[in-house]
Amino acid sequence: MEEPKPIEVDGVEEWEVEKILNKRKIWGVEKYLVRWKGFIAEYDIWEKEEDLENARGVMEKFEERMSMKIRRQEMLNMIEEKNFKRGELLGKYMVKMLYG
Numbered sequence: 001m002e003e004p005k006p007i008e009v010d011g012v013e014e015w016e017v018e019k020i021l022n023k024r025k026i027w028g029v030e031k032y033l034v035r036w037k038g039f040i041a042e043y044d045i046w047e048k049e050e051d052l053e054n055a056r057g058v059m060e061k062f063e064e065r066m067s068m069k070i071r072r073q074e075m076l077n078m079i080e081e082k083n084f085k086r087g088e089l090l091g092k093y094m095v096k097m098l099y100g
Helices: 049-099
Strands: 007-009 012-014 017-026 029-036 045-048
Touching: 017 049, 029 049, 045 049
Parallel strands: none
Antiparallel strands: 007 012, 017 029, 029 045
């Protein structure tokens, strides 16, 4: 497989970001795990936000996906908590019915 070539942006050679895979703080600096277009996972690397200025659209899509994922998880947690409380009450009620 031939290694992808960088593209020129404002006179500087850069590789194109295919997608953002994750985000976290490393030593107090927020970084994004980047998959470069045409490269395999072995070449994924953590990059600072300021180094991804030309990938704003990809970063916005990642942030949108993450906020949707977080909201979905919060809803699932809320439903699970409600079901647990319902089951807990049902169990107490059943015990009272069976054993007076």
